[in-house]
Amino acid sequence: MTVTNASPEIKSILYLNGVTKSFDGFKAINNLSLDIAPGELRAIIGPNGAGKSTMMDIITGKTKPDKGEVRFKDNIDLTRHDEADIANMGIGRKFQKPTVIESLSVWENLDLALAGNRNVWQTLFFKLKKAQHERIDEIMTLIGLSEKRDALAKNLSHGQKQWLEIGMLIIQEPEVLLVDEPAGGMTDYETMETARLLKEISEHHSVIVVEHDMDFVRALDCRVTVLHEGSVLAEGSLDKVSSNQQVIEVYLGR
Amino acid sequence: MQHRSILLKVLQTSHGTTLISILAAAIVLVPILNLFVPESSFLHVPTFTVTVLGKYLCYALLALALDLVWGYCGILSLGHGAFFALGGYAMGMYLMRQIGDRGVYGNPLLPDFMVFLNWNELPWYWYGFDNGFFAMLMVLLVPGLLAFVFGWLAFRSRVTGVYLSIMTQALTYVLMQAFLLNDFGFGGNNGFTDFKDIFGADVQSDATRIALFVASGLFLIGAYFLCKFVTESKMGRVLVSIRDAESRARFLGYRVEHYKLFVFVLSAMLAGIAGALFVPQAGIINPTQFEPVFSIEVVIWVALGGRGTLYGAIIGGLVVNYTKSFYTGAMPEMWLFVLGGIFIISTIYANKGVIVGVILSVIAMTIFQPLAQAISEDFYQFILLAVVYAVLFSSAIYFDRLYDLAKSRIAATNWFTNLNQAPHTEEAKS
Numbered sequence A: 001m002t003v004t005n006a007s008p009e010i011k012s013i014l015y016l017n018g019v020t021k022s023f024d025g026f027k028a029i030n031n032l033s034l035d036i037a038p039g040e041l042r043a044i045i046g047p048n049g050a051g052k053s054t055m056m057d058i059i060t061g062k063t064k065p066d067k068g069e070v071r072f073k074d075n076i077d078l079t080r081h082d083e084a085d086i087a088n089m090g091i092g093r094k095f096q097k098p099t100v101i102e103s104l105s106v107w108e109n110l111d112l113a114l115a116g117n118r119n120v121w122q123t124l125f126f127k128l129k130k131a132q133h134e135r136i137d138e139i140m141t142l143i144g145l146s147e148k149r150d151a152l153a154k155n156l157s158h159g160q161k162q163w164l165e166i167g168m169l170i171i172q173e174p175e176v177l178l179v180d181e182p183a184g185g186m187t188d189y190e191t192m193e194t195a196r197l198l199k200e201i202s203e204h205h206s207v208i209v210v211e212h213d214m215d216f217v218r219a220l221d222c223r224v225t226v227l228h229e230g231s232v233l234a235e236g237s238l239d240k241v242s243s244n245q246q247v248i249e250v251y252l253g254r
Numbered sequence B: 001m002q003h004r005s006i007l008l009k010v011l012q013t014s015h016g017t018t019l020i021s022i023l024a025a026a027i028v029l030v031p032i033l034n035l036f037v038p039e040s041s042f043l044h045v046p047t048f049t050v051t052v053l054g055k056y057l058c059y060a061l062l063a064l065a066l067d068l069v070w071g072y073c074g075i076l077s078l079g080h081g082a083f084f085a086l087g088g089y090a091m092g093m094y095l096m097r098q099i100g101d102r103g104v105y106g107n108p109l110l111p112d113f114m115v116f117l118n119w120n121e122l123p124w125y126w127y128g129f130d131n132g133f134f135a136m137l138m139v140l141l142v143p144g145l146l147a148f149v150f151g152w153l154a155f156r157s158r159v160t161g162v163y164l165s166i167m168t169q170a171l172t173y174v175l176m177q178a179f180l181l182n183d184f185g186f187g188g189n190n191g192f193t194d195f196k197d198i199f200g201a202d203v204q205s206d207a208t209r210i211a212l213f214v215a216s217g218l219f220l221i222g223a224y225f226l227c228k229f230v231t232e233s234k235m236g237r238v239l240v241s242i243r244d245a246e247s248r249a250r251f252l253g254y255r256v257e258h259y260k261l262f263v264f265v266l267s268a269m270l271a272g273i274a275g276a277l278f279v280p281q282a283g284i285i286n287p288t289q290f291e292p293v294f295s296i297e298v299v300i301w302v303a304l305g306g307r308g309t310l311y312g313a314i315i316g317g318l319v320v321n322y323t324k325s326f327y328t329g330a331m332p333e334m335w336l337f338v339l340g341g342i343f344i345i346s347t348i349y350a351n352k353g354v355i356v357g358v359i360l361s362v363i364a365m366t367i368f369q370p371l372a373q374a375i376s377e378d379f380y381q382f383i384l385l386a387v388v389y390a391v392l393f394s395s396a397i398y399f400d401r402l403y404d405l406a407k408s409r410i411a412a413t414n415w416f417t418n419l420n421q422a423p424h425t426e427e428a429k430s
Helices: A052-059 A083-089 A106-113 A120-124 A130-142 A158-171 A188-201 A214-220 A238-242 A245-252 B006-012 B015-035 B047-073 B080-102 B112-116 B132-156 B161-180 B206-232 B234-244 B246-251 B256-282 B292-305 B311-330 B332-348 B352-374 B378-418
Strands: A014-023 A026-036 A041-045 A067-072 A091-094 A176-180 A206-210 A223-228 A231-236
Touching: A014 A052, A026 A052, A026 A231, A041 A214, A052 A176, A052 A206, A083 A091, A083 B246, A091 A158, A106 A130, A106 A158, A106 B234, A120 B234, A120 B256, A130 A158, A158 A176, A158 A188, A188 A206, A188 A214, A214 A238, A223 A238, A231 A238, A231 A245, A238 A245, B015 B047, B015 B206, B015 B311, B047 B080, B047 B206, B047 B234, B047 B256, B047 B292, B047 B311, B080 B132, B080 B161, B080 B256, B080 B292, B132 B161, B132 B256, B161 B292, B206 B234, B206 B256, B206 B311, B234 B246, B234 B256, B246 B256, B292 B311, B292 B332, B311 B332
Parallel strands: A041 A206, A041 A223, A091 A176, A176 A206
Antiparallel strands: A014 A026, A014 A067, A223 A231
16 A cells, blocks of 8 residues: 655645635635645535535536635646546545446456556556556455455445445545545445544545535544535534534534 | 257357357358359359448448447447548549549549549549558548547547537538539549459459458458457456546546547547448449438447447347348338337347347348248238237247356356366456
8 A cells, every 4th residue: 555645845735725616606616725734634514505516526627716726735736637637646536426337347446446557558458467456456355345356336235336436546546535425325334334444544645525424524533624605614623613603503503 | 068069059159259250151151152152053152142241241340340439438429421431432532543544534544523524633632542552541541530630629628428429420411511512522422433443453353352252351350359359458448437437437547538539530440441341342432321321320230239249239230231131122111110110129128139139030031031022012011020020029038038048057057067176266357
């Protein structure tokens, strides 16, 4: 497993400053600023429409912001790159709805995500090395799908698909993982397992988790950012933000 | 256990291998049956039939090319006929230049239609086509370049799905309009015909016709293996991921537009080769080849044979065209109904059963042909067809069950045999 280059020179692995994005006049993101340190695990919560998914779209290059800075490792301007570039630089993304390649097997899905050259010719003549083979096996064990090696992804349960997608993220060896609602549609047991898995991953990577489930966020035991109407409402430990009066009003709805 | 029936063995080999073996056998057998079996014999294959079969092979190659982009990468091209026609026109230009002064007007430099239009010199884009090597290069380059430019623009702007299909349709339509113009310099609506020589041999001679048939077969087999290599490589899995979840592929770091462009250009070149082989066998190339309807028919061949299988596309191309020849010969007014019917049924049973069903229907048609010709009343023909199809589809479904049964029996036997050997692990393709 490659360890994140948490080199002392890098102050923030991901840095958003004054980012604004509007769709047809509606400001999905409004002057949003966010600073993620290398190796940090961060949970982002917020009611529906708070701009969480748009924020992920902006970081991963799917959406270009109207204004503001989006920087990766202090000096890479992410707004100048597209999805494939950003993925190759080391930002991996898990979608809200589990998105695996349904007609490929678990093994093939991981092989596809395996870190390596993504160029057309390299892919055409690609031969798997022994170390890479072992790496896939290792990840399959980590996500608990070793027994499902040759099962088609479409035959997996919802929770297994979520894990497979997380596995695909890890094997991509990104420096930052953006994880959108990993516990969505999971049983309580699966939710806790996923929290454990993410904490394990965060030992070697920076991880940003967007989540609704408060038990899950509590299990992550990390710094929490509350988004509301496209900007940051509060930041701090879960206990601290959940006692914040504004947060209680907009989010907890009391 | 040692003496499994041949039928079971055939069923056990992959469809693709079986099909390629049949094609290879046909390439060897058909010329032998044509050249060495006396004409009076039942087994003799007339040269006319050899050419017809050669044309089917070209159609099958076109279907294969479409399956590569549609079946594996999800690009539903409704304009693949354009690449086929461009390859055909490149070959046609070569064949026209080979006529030399044997044309009606006897002009050594200009093809007849240019003389007719009172042109005095050869347009610049006709230069070089008297050279066979150059012309063959153009067969690949012209469709390839068009696919590259079109794909570059479309895939970069992320045009997908129906919008892309409509654009490909427009592409072939626009080309048809252009090629219909006399001033465009490609013979207008008459196109090119009256070919004389190809690579120094008489186009009409039996030997050339057989050579063209064999060449079509060899190119088809070669293209099959090329497509198989591409789809079974890691790239094949990238293509499937683009087909099934394009944004996932992007966020995995694959530059989707490059992959699409690669298969699209490769596919266009294969279609160009198919067109180039088709033209000397058909003896004509004109703008009807650009008609959108033709491109849509190709999609039907692939859909029928089984999309995303490669071998299915080949079978679809061969079988639908054979069926078409049969119907347009025996009862022309029924053909479009039959095609529509086959298409509807193939969407319902989009499975291997369709292939089996189609094969059965062909066999049955051969049997019913005399019967169908005997009955001249349209109403009876209709009833007859209905009955034939009812029988066929029930038998197709039945055959499908038999097939599954045979397969499960093989699996059971294998499992039993393998108990004594190393544990059976299916190595993932790498």
